[in-house]
């Protein structure tokens with residue numbers, strides 16, 4: 001079990017890296033939180049991709065007219081990720097279990113459901129856990145995509161998502 | 170190795186750079202910002218402990234470089250990659266060119282990689298009709314401007330937003346704007362099309378893990394992820410010394426690299442790629458080729474400048490270097506600028522070509538203090554100067570002057586005579602040489618400080 005202190009620390013660090021982070025304790029709460037996270041109130045609804053393969057992903061309610069199975073075409077990707085690292089505020093996305101890691105990269109908004117029992121305290125804890133047989137692709141995602149290549153002015157959303165929202169569940 | 174032996178015209182380059190007011194302003198601002206962020210990002214952490222550990226791991230690799238490289242190759246192969254060993258730059262670029270050509274690739278997306286600059290890969294690809302598209306925003310900017318990077322992490326650091334606005338208007342046909350946000354969005358749109366169309370991607374690697382054969386790539390923009398997950402073919406080009414023993418060692422470098430570069434706790438994306446897409450997976454390239462570039466390194470690692478191979482390319486040493494801060498990266502006239510660049514260029518390209526760069530140091534030691542892996546830059550730079558003198562590569566006038574100075578200072582009589590003569594001979598010298606330097610220098614004092622005191 002991940003302690004509350006570690007979860008707390010993870011959320012703080014994620015926010016420091018310009019992500020948004022909330023914690024929910026049930027599927028009902030998750031669905032309550034979602035509309036404000038993805039701004040469902042907007043006139044033209046965003047196209048939402050969700051793999052719907054894990055229990056938690058299946059619990060996500062998405063209006064059918066907004067749902068898409070093609071992440072290339074989506075504005076939002078809602079998915080359960082592999083875990084998180086408190087030390088750096090990173091979420092862990094991996095190819096394990098047939099996941100498409102790029103699905104969280106292409107849409108401009110990445111909504112990551114972080115399983116609360118998979119939050120590692122430090123980088124060492126995580127890399128130790130997979131050092132023998134790492135999945136084909138591990139991506140630590142820390143905050144939104146950004147660049148400072150023009151006069152060091154920080155701009156978010158270069159090639160990856162402009163927004164990263166994290167739901168600890 | 171195909172080497173040019175013409176010395177880099179460093180003094181001419183420097184003279185030009187210091188006359189460029191907008192460059193000076195850009196360099197001053199950016200290096201100051203980077204250094205301040207680094208200082209902030211490293212203030213609250215056990216930095217010394219991490220540096221010790223990182224340095225020890227890097228030395229352990231260098232002490233057994235061939236073994237680690239073999240281990241990495243074997244494990245990468247086991248994970249499904251094809252590993253190529255390239256002895257020199259020529260073989261490296263030919264290898265990459267052949268891989269792409271054989272598969273009929275016409276356009277390839279690239280994530281930033283300094284070693285591909287070192288081997289001049291893009292030029293080779295263009296020669297055989299393959300379009301390399303740089304996807305790191307800064308690298309894209311210098312590519313469409315027809316330039317080379319001036320900083321190893323922020324390649325377009327020398328350009329102002331106005332320069333970039335004009336460049337985009339000119340090359341991409343958009344309306345002029347100097348708003349970084351708009352310019353970034355334009356690049357996102359243009360490059361997104363390239364990502365989706367590309368059948369191959371080229372990356373470097375920040376680290377390579379011997380135990381698992383994994384490649385480790387840091388990016389902030391997400392282009393590294395795009396390049397490695399969208400096209401079916403991924404070609405990674407990396408120099409051999411990027412290897413570290415195991416994933417367990419990675420944490421230390423993850424802590425140090427982004428902090429030393431820009432003060433960030435971690436870059437937005439860190440990808441660890443272990444081989445090709447396996448059965449049942451939906452992520453990753455189906456074909457991965459890893460080109461391990463030696464380009465002299467297995468000799469360098471045996472020599473007296475071996476410690477430069479510890480470098481993890483964080484760029485902290487250039488950001489604090491009083492010379493780099495003023496002249497910027499282009500004046501160095503080579504791939505790697507700044508303190509680490511002076512040393513690396515000397516060992517990669519040879520003393521004949523690189524020796525003028527050795528003037529680009531004040532021996533202030535700032536680089537040594539910030540280096541996350543404790544490369545003893547001052548020591549290496551001093552040793553290079555000694556080498557230069559031993560090899561008589563310094564200009565003749567300078568050598569004669571040094572010889573004269575040496576002789577005179579060893580004899581109190583001659584030294585005193587020289588001091589007394591300097592005041593009277595000075596006007597003659599000034600007329601005789603007409604050099605600007607002499608005109609600007611003050612006339613020597615009639616009485617030396619010592620004589621006035623006695």
Ligand code: SF4
Nearest residue numbers: 480481483484486540
């Ligand atoms: S020499 Fe040290 S400070 Fe300079 S780029 Fe390399 S690792 Fe960074």
